[in-house]
Amino acid sequence: VSGSTGLWDCKVCGEEGNNDGFLRALHKLAAETTSDADLAELAVDRGIVYGESLRAWGVVKSPVTGEWLVPGWGVDGKLNQLYKYVLDTKSKKRRLYASPGLGQYMGGVNLYEPKKPDVILCEGVWDGIALWESLRSAKSVDGALHMTGAESSSLLASVNVLTVPGCQSFPEGWGQLLHGKRVTLMYDSDHPRQVNGKTIEPAGWLGMKKVAGTIAVSEWNPETVSWLAWGPDGFDPHHESGTDVRDLLRSGGAESMKDRIENLAGLIKRVEPIPDSWVAGKDKKAAKGKLEIAAIPCDNWKTVVNALRRCMQSSANLEGALAFCLAVNASTNSVGDQLWGQLLSPPSTGKSTLAEAMSINTRHIVAKS
Numbered sequence: 001v002s003g004s005t006g007l008w009d010c011k012v013c014g015e016e017g018n019n020d021g022f023l024r025a026l027h028k029l030a031a032e033t034t035s036d037a038d039l040a041e042l043a044v045d046r047g048i049v050y051g052e053s054l055r056a057w058g059v060v061k062s063p064v065t066g067e068w069l070v071p072g073w074g075v076d077g078k079l080n081q082l083y084k085y086v087l088d089t090k091s092k093k094r095r096l097y098a099s100p101g102l103g104q105y106m107g108g109v110n111l112y113e114p115k116k117p118d119v120i121l122c123e124g125v126w127d128g129i130a131l132w133e134s135l136r137s138a139k140s141v142d143g144a145l146h147m148t149g150a151e152s153s154s155l156l157a158s159v160n161v162l163t164v165p166g167c168q169s170f171p172e173g174w175g176q177l178l179h180g181k182r183v184t185l186m187y188d189s190d191h192p193r194q195v196n197g198k199t200i201e202p203a204g205w206l207g208m209k210k211v212a213g214t215i216a217v218s219e220w221n222p223e224t225v226s227w228l229a230w231g232p233d234g235f236d237p238h239h240e241s242g243t244d245v246r247d248l249l250r251s252g253g254a255e256s257m258k259d260r261i262e263n264l265a266g267l268i269k270r271v272e273p274i275p276d277s278w279v280a281g282k283d284k285k286a287a288k289g290k291l292e293i294a295a296i297p298c299d300n301w302k303t304v305v306n307a308l309r310r311c312m313q314s315s316a317n318l319e320g321a322l323a324f325c326l327a328v329n330a331s332t333n334s335v336g337d338q339l340w341g342q343l344l345s346p347p348s349t350g351k352s353t354l355a356e357a358m359s360i361n362t363r364h365i366v367a368k369s
Contacts (some may be wrong), residue, residue: 023082024319027071030060042068045244046126049257053133057125070096070125072105072165075089075176077112081105083125083165092144096125106174107163108132115146117161119178119222123187123204127245128163132187135250136160138261145265147258167207172218179220184271185211189230191241205234212278216291219356226313229272294363318350323352329364 001008009016012097015025022342038061039051048054058071058079067140073083081103083096098104102196107125111132122128139148148154162177164170167187187204194200215222228245230236236243248267273289276282298304301323302304308314308322321343331339359367 008117019301020078020080022080023099023102026062026064027058027060027069027079027082030062030069031055031058032190041126046129047250047268048126048129048133049255050133052060053136055131056111057108057129057132070107071110072098072104072107073109075109075174077109078109094213098165104165104169106177108161109177116158116160117182118184119181120159120161120184120186121178122163122245123207124165124244125163128161130246130249132161132271134260134264135161135272137257138264145261147261157212164207167203168210170207170211171213172214175215175218178215178222181222182224182226183215183222184226184228185247185274186228189235189239189241189243191235191237192233197216202234204230208274209278212274213280216279216282216293217360219352219359221291224287225274225291226271226289227274228267240327246341269308274325292350292362293360299365312350312353318354319343321345321350322354325358329358 005021006019007016007020008018017025027230034055039054042059043054046054060069060071061067062069068085070083070085071079072083073078082099084099085094085096087093088095108128120131121132123132136151137147137149137156138145138155139150140146140155142145145155147316151157155172160177164174167190185208187208190202190203190204192199192299212225215225230243235241239247245267248284249263250261251263254260254263276284276288279291279292279293281296283292286292304322304326305314305319308319312318324341324343328339328341343354355367359365
């Protein structure tokens with residue numbers, strides 16, 4: 001193994017690769033050697049009903065160290081991270097730790113089906129697995145939830161469940177898995193904290209607001225965004241701080257799936273469209289849960305250019321390109337032939353940014369791709 005590049009090769013079997021390749025090889029071997037009995041034991045520890053749910057999410061036991069490993073997936077569905085579930089010597093609790101230097105990644109992407117119209121985003125992989133198996137075991141009949149053994153008729157048939165490794169982890173690129181979907185954010189109910197005499201808003205509440213704000217101004221727009229409404233101030237004062245999806249599913253001592261489905265109905269009733277205040281500049285005419293940004297009226301070129309210069313490292317060529325784009329747009333309703341333009345320039349010179357900036361105004365621009 002090269003310590004500087006992460007490239008490796010095996011003198012015995014002849015395999016070679018990089019960091020990602022090593023993690024994938026280790027995960028594959030661990031999946032082949034992880035027993036059902038081991039998964040059943042971990043399921044009890046993590047409040048999961050079925051050990052097979054852990055296997056479906058790629059949770060494995062390392063054949064090298066005996067530690068539990070949880071995969072993190074890129075938006076392309078490839079394994080790029082392995083989290084270790086080990087004891088934290090300070091808190092005396094077991095926690096998930098990322099492999100150093102490889103970044104943070106989502107859970108559940110290996111099960112993602114693009115055709116499903118709904119996405120639920122949970123804080124933490126254990127919450128995601130518990131919710132996933134509950135949705136998989138429940139079906140709706142006349143508005144009530146009942147047990148089912150057929151995934152095709154279950155609530156999961158229309159829902160993808162994804163997880164983030166922490167409430168503040170959501171890079172813009174992850175938004176492509178939410179594009180065009182009905183998204184529900186289900187983060188923890190954290191209580192406010194007092195720090196140096198100042199009140200810090202609930203972490204889970206802030207995390208959900210961050211996701212909504214990030215995707216509202218990105219190139220990937222959900223159809224709607226809702227949230228697990230713990231309370232008007234972002235938390236449920238009747239539950240202890242840190243209460244999460246698993247806690248609601250297990251409330252009342254619900255360990256069997258039948259009992260959890262009853263609690264699932266209560267969890268679903270808590271879901272509401274996100275408050276309009278979560279999205280800065282939201283169009284007042286947009287429906288609840290929609291993320292349309294209101295266009296700011298502008299009638300002169302100087303204001304447009306100044307706004308561009310605040311956002312980007314501008315140049316005469318970039319400003320000329322913007323003028324060209326606006327001319328094409330303005331010509332649509334003009335008398336005579338309208339302009340048809342094609343914008344060409346080297347990579348990373350601002351073309352996509354200009355296109356995204358204009359396509360935000362969905363009342364006048366239709367983005368074809």
